[in-house]
Amino acid sequence: MMQSARPPVRHTVTRDDVARYANVSSAVVSYVVNGGPRPVAASTATRVRQAIKVLGYRPNATARALRTGSTRLLGLVVPEIGNPLFAELAVAIEAVAAERGYEVLLTNSHSDPARERRLVSTLIARQVDGLLAWTMLTGSEVSLLPLDDVPTVLLNTFNAGPGFDTVGVDAEAGASLGTQHLIDHGHERIALVIGGGSASHLEARERGWTAATRSAGLGDGPIARDDFTRAGGYRAGLRLFSSPHPPGAAFVSSDMQATGVLRALDELGLRVPHDVALVSFDGTEESEYTLPRLTVVRQPVRAMAAAAVDRVLAISADSPKEHSLLAPRLVIGGSCGCHGRVTKPEGYERPAGRVS
């Protein structure tokens, strides 16, 4: 005769304990806890709730997930939480997901393809109900991910082929918009500072910058490629503006790099926007507090989050793939030359409070 296995004790009070205490069946406890699917007499429900309180019963979401087949968990993969853009996106996605009754398992790929593949695997193993990924992989690499039958939305990935749902910002239009603004200021030699990789959203920014300068009849400006970090922007800025014939303006493809460029310019003794005009891509809160405040092409982070979460929750086996492309918008700061002086940050409110 077989003996049963003895798994480690964890969650001492179970639904059965509550049932026993309240003198009902475990099914009734479920009905009370979940508000259905069967009705429960008011007096019984009260007794059950009382038992739950007295015993300190806490439902086990793991068991529930195993039984129902749904974890109400969304997996999110971003390249770097330390980048304010992704932090803001993660916060927004978390907020939208919470409104829909989902929680988010947030993971950080450190822009490492191998790590990204591993993260996707563990998220799937954890049975997430949906997956949102800002991938660093190329289109063909993405196709190799073990995405099986998990509803997936790729963020800002435009070369993944038709097999994936995508939500992204029109980076090409955004880069054109920002570059055009510098052209409107009369600049004729406009550099591009951009990440070193070949992710599709980077290529799009490069295309937008090229398109704007060319359609204005200007020659292509210099390109400085470096890491998608503050340090990368700093190095790119030093190279670009200490060259023999430095450009008078630059479109920087991310706020983090722009922060680095600002430091480089400061060290080189160049003033913004007087000597060099700058427009950057992202429009994170950090960009509102640089000196001067950056003029930016702002990513519609909230809208992206909402579109992505709603889409991933709507995906079913036979739904056709969708591709949303959101429009970024230009937000004028003090780095482009529109204002003689720095503009107020958005969070500004009349000074109030104590100074003791």
Place this chain on the structure above:
Amino acid sequence: MMQSARPPVRHTVTRDDVARYANVSSAVVSYVVNGGPRPVAASTATRVRQAIKVLGYRPNATARALRTGSTRLLGLVVPEIGNPLFAELAVAIEAVAAERGYEVLLTNSHSDPARERRLVSTLIARQVDGLLAWTMLTGSEVSLLPLDDVPTVLLNTFNAGPGFDTVGVDAEAGASLGTQHLIDHGHERIALVIGGGSASHLEARERGWTAATRSAGLGDGPIARDDFTRAGGYRAGLRLFSSPHPPGAAFVSSDMQATGVLRALDELGLRVPHDVALVSFDGTEESEYTLPRLTVVRQPVRAMAAAAVDRVLAISADSPKEHSLLAPRLVIGGSCGCHGRVTKPEGYERPAGRVS
């Protein structure tokens, strides 16, 4: 005769399918997948692995967790992922946890006590193996959390009473260190910019600032309290430095606020460090890219992460509570007056790469 319930189909290929395909028992598949606890013949193992590959089998972590009683998941609650300090801490905790074979469920309380309580509840419901929380609650409120029997480490919480394990930085010593540095520069009236709340780590910073000025025989400087954000620092800075008798130096209790103070000073036409000297608390990467670079009391983020994760994994029912207090250190930047000019950011490397 009873019929069985029919949960929704999800994960089509199960461990039993693999067993059937490889012509072994499901136990053997487990042994192969988990590398134990019983040995498996090499040829059998190969057959099983082949079956796994062919069928595209992916283990179900939910079922595993239910069975073993361990999710290998750590819950983390921080006040605001948008704050670079917490982003850096989250990344560090994630990295340490990964080394120990754990993943992190990261949640954001938005500094809202009610939300924080809810997060703790859902993390416990999700059966995290441990909980790390940078709480905004007071000591007595923390005691009311349904922490039951989940190993918990509180981060930077010093008034939670002896019932909790804690890991934190010595904020009082840090604030003294930073303030003392301004005193060493000859400042006699040193303001404090600090958050409006009453969290214990804020009180500690205030104590440290007070202790340093008093032991130097100086009178207490002005205090500006405002939100723990860039906007809060900006408002505090405007109030503080547009007052009739503005201080010549300030110790700012967070990098984010310091960023706002820098903007306020810029708008008021005051130069740093020439007119006003600044030292701030945190030492995030962002503080290395402000203009000028901030002189900071740097929080030992990596060390905190390691201490917290190791501690939470070591906690058992009968282990006595521990309280680690880590030492922050002063990192000189360009805002205190040590250098005539801005110092190089840490990420600095000799310029290299293309400028096309």
Place this chain on the structure above:
DNA sequence: ATGAAAGCGCTAACAT
């Protein structure tokens, strides 16, 4: 309105 019980996918003790 309530109860009984099967079974989600997995692990591991016990049997062979």
Place this chain on the structure above:
DNA sequence: ATGTTAGCGCTTTCAT
């Protein structure tokens, strides 16, 4: 070395 099987805590169908 491999097989059999109970049961983790929960939901839900079917029966009463």
